[in-house]
Amino acid sequence: MIDLHCHVLPALDDGALDLEDAIAMGAQADADGITAVCATPHIRHDHDVVIGELGGRVAELNDAFSAHGVSARVATGGEVAETAADALSDHELRQVSLGGGGRWILLEPAPGALGDRLDGCVERLAARGFRSVIAHPERHAAADLAPRLRRLVDAGALVQVTAAMLEHEHAAPVIVDLAERRLVHLVASDAHSSRGGRPVRLSGAVEALRESPSVRPHLDWIVSEAPAAILRGEDLEPPF
Ligand SMILES: [Fe+2]
Numbered sequence: 001m002i003d004l005h006c007h008v009l010p011a012l013d014d015g016a017l018d019l020e021d022a023i024a025m026g027a028q029a030d031a032d033g034i035t036a037v038c039a040t041p042h043i044r045h046d047h048d049v050v051i052g053e054l055g056g057r058v059a060e061l062n063d064a065f066s067a068h069g070v071s072a073r074v075a076t077g078g079e080v081a082e083t084a085a086d087a088l089s090d091h092e093l094r095q096v097s098l099g100g101g102g103r104w105i106l107l108e109p110a111p112g113a114l115g116d117r118l119d120g121c122v123e124r125l126a127a128r129g130f131r132s133v134i135a136h137p138e139r140h141a142a143a144d145l146a147p148r149l150r151r152l153v154d155a156g157a158l159v160q161v162t163a164a165m166l167e168h169e170h171a172a173p174v175i176v177d178l179a180e181r182r183l184v185h186l187v188a189s190d191a192h193s194s195r196g197g198r199p200v201r202l203s204g205a206v207e208a209l210r211e212s213p214s215v216r217p218h219l220d221w222i223v224s225e226a227p228a229a230i231l232r233g234e235d236l237e238p239p240f
Helices: 019-032 051-069 088-096 118-127 145-155 162-165 171-180 203-210 215-230
Strands: 001-005 036-039 074-077 080-083 105-108 130-135 160-161 186-187
Touching: 001 080, 001 162, 001 186, 001 215, 019 036, 019 051, 036 051, 051 074, 088 171, 105 118, 118 130, 118 145, 130 145, 145 160, 160 162, 160 171, 162 171, 162 186, 162 203, 171 203, 186 203, 186 215, 203 215
Parallel strands: 001 036, 036 074, 080 105, 105 130, 130 160, 160 186
Antiparallel strands: none
């Protein structure tokens, strides 16, 4: 499995507190059968992330993982705020694209319900040659969530939900319903620390989705095949 959304880089945004914390997150990935974790620090006005440093930081963390017996590999990436995307150059967008593949941008919706501005952002990114992965739409739920996601998907976006929400008694049925409507394409941890909050873990979400007969046949695509293609910067369309 591949985790496409994880704040694993130490002492950078609001993610891993220090190297020890990041290594513990890597150990969580190993324990869950996650072979690659995409480091997606916030690219947002309230976080002082220097895009040009990310490649070096990821290389350092991969070295630290190896030195501490963590098998999972770290890939480059970023979680680009809807409000920040337009101001980034094409070169910067390529640097924060998932896996450095130069194609897919993890796009964080602005706080509150999904709005028309997000559609515009996806369209402008597409005009510049990038496709969007919409991060955690369940956090931006409103009565029109499903039709809004449908429009974004029709515009070429894919949708990533938070794995832990599928282990949440009240949130899980809502997300499974979206998945059965073919509006969930990727599951990621969005973990920020080993010391609290969501762990680097996808297996619980997989088990929850496996309960749905219509989603079950696509689980491998959702947690392995599609994220691998995204990290390589390949175009892909959901087989469902
Ligand atoms: Fe995140």
